[in-house]
Amino acid sequence: MKVLLLGATGRVGSRLLPALVKHQHSVVVLVRSPNKLPPHASSHIAATITGSATDVATIKSAILDHNCDAVVNAAGLASMTSFGKQGDLTKIITAVAEAAAAAAKERGGPPLRCWFMSGWAMLDSPKPPAVIMDYAPLFPEHRKTFDVIKQYDAREQLTWSIFCASTLTPRFESASFPPAESCSVDNLVAKADSPPAWSSSWSGVPLIGTYLNIFTQAGNYKTPLEDSADFIAADLEKGLGSDFVGKRVGLKLKEKGI
Template identity: 40%
Template sequence: MKVLVIGATGNLGIRVIPALLSHNLAVIAFVRSSSKLSSLLPSSIFDQITVVEGDAMSADSIKSAILDHGCDAIINTAGLAAMMPWKSSDLPAIVTAVVRAATEAGQMRQNPLRVWFLGGLGLMDIPGTKSMIVSYLPVYREHLKDIALLKTIPSKVIRWSILCPSYMNPRSTELIVPVKGGTSAGLAASATVPPHWKDFWFRRVPVLGPFIVVLANASQYTTTLEDNAEFIANDLAVGSDEWVCKKVGVWDAAQSKA
């Protein structure tokens, strides 16, 4: 499988590359600057990948990269959601461009692409309700535009998933090169609602109850960039349909061992 990694110079992107290589997947890195990417990656990794320079807001550039290199899958890590609701970023325009490129390329190759997008914890539903976490914790609201768009796309057009982590910290400032065929054991995952959500009796207290439950839970969902990179790489390597057309929450399984 050939995977187009859009935003490969970012915190997650540079960790996704060695994770994919460890699963024997071919990497096409889509970046604004090839020299920046080569400065971030050890030559032993950089020499194994193909690099395409382009702007992730250009659907035509992404589509060309997909078709020129015969990509089967995309991981979009490009763009960074604005934290505050009154701020904006390029992320919604980038997601729109990736969706258009994947749709058109999928039609041309007569086979839908597998695409992972990045959202945030706020997109997950609060268990037992139909409300998203972002309704009570109004940060990174730009991801709402992305999920609204993705929900209109059937799996026969794009086999999409959106990973919804909370903060992702580096396990190491050094780039860790995973062992071949690494495992995704580091994360527990679930669709629609976050894994390991803790319920509290005061959830039923009007207005303030759900707000406090969300606050009490939110800090439990920090994960590592390396584990999220490995989770996506492993899913592509396995080729399962488990997360297709779903929002996916993750939880650091090491917490249960601590």
């Protein structure tokens, strides 16, 4: 696909870029500071646009001018709590979604395939419709991401998926082209809307059972940054036919028996 990537200078975006290239996507990046792109990146990028991910007009032009049919947003960073200064994440998500939906409408073709980075706590808790964040209120802006994105019809307006990542741990210090062979979607198991391989341990304990259940398993959901990037890039090969369209997506490192 022709992919517009936002946030390519960040931790996640810098790993998404080589993963997208590895999966034969043509990548257009929209960044504030092109000089912060990873070394050797420029020869792998179809076009670089300088601008803000909060600017609907810039994002829409980038999509239309370069005929992009997918968008991956890794721009912005959620604050851990609602105290203190909040960043631009909700503004960015709102702008990217609005621009992608408007571009598809103006072009008159199918909606764009879009992945939005979000957090693990936006997956279903053991007692849906409550989400994990209802029990563990960390990185609260991710809830706003879901609130904004779910307003879009996933088949008609914006073919969205929300990547609900726990801590993303780098296998390597920096991004490389191509990524190391050990970095692969094949190392992961994925599930729509709830964490994969969830166990019911502790859930029977009165009053605090669900909290214990969530907190004892949270640490199992760290995934390697590069493998997670490979997951998104591989999924984009399926285009609008992905099983994850209109879903929040949880990932886990494969273990024996999964």
